[in-house]
Amino acid sequence: MNISAASKAAGLPVKTVRYYADIGLVQAPSRSDAGYRTYDDASVRKLVFIRRSREFGFTIEECREPLGLYQDQDRTSAEVKRIASKRLEEIEEKQRELQSLHDELAHLVTTCRGDHMPDCPIIDYLG
């Protein structure tokens, strides 16, 4: 798989895929004879994992920890479990926050009459 196919599959720009290998977040991919980067499904799954983590506010450094664990032959199952559980709690907190952002906007949508008048009940709240 060339870089553009991997980038499409992962949902990341080509430039970003290169960048992640440059900074050592993922392993440097192998190269074709012409020097083209070649990717496999496991690499793509890692990129998807990073993309989703990044989209929800985890930093690059915070992505390194779980990714490092997956690759570390000496880690114990207990260590993997501890770090993943901590991350899971952070994600659940994000889910609650996202839900309240959702509810706030849903309220705006349902209270607006959607007509041509400029008044809208939400203005009293946010204006």
Place this chain on the structure above:
Amino acid sequence: MNISAASKAAGLPVKTVRYYADIGLVQAPSRSDAGYRTYDDASVRKLVFIRRSREFGFTIEECREPLGLYQDQDRTSAEVKRIASKRLEEIEEKQRELQSLHDELAHLVTTCRGDHMPDCPIIDYLG
């Protein structure tokens, strides 16, 4: 309310609160005699709205649109509704993505035995 109280209430660093007024994302706050910025509850609610939007990957420019609407005296209710509905769909897509990230890590946690052995079923998937 001084800037540090507003910053605590909004869940944003003081520097970031100043920055948002500097770039015109929120209105420049009024000042005390000594030149201190003073904030009210409506300003704090706007800052919370921005914080949550930013945490979930909306850019500063994408925050301007709904915030602008709230303040625009000439907008129609239909326009408010259209933009808020579009944003709501984006948020629902983010909720689905966050759920996938959650499930992926939850799988990691439940399949790990949590003992001192270094093997873990998730490695086959991501390693």
Place this chain on the structure above:
DNA sequence: CCTAATCCCTCCAGTAACTAGAAGGTTAAG
């Protein structure tokens, strides 16, 4: 009233994580 701690201010420089563009080599379709 004085002093120390804790605010607050502005300004400038630095960082994280990309992202755009130039210059040029490679591959696949017609």
Place this chain on the structure above:
DNA sequence: CTTAACCTTCTAGTTACTGGAGGGATTAGG
């Protein structure tokens, strides 16, 4: 065999903060 769509490296720019210097204002204790 050309030409369009790939790919490469490199450097420089952007977004959204973030840290620190230097200095004024406010508050709590003695």
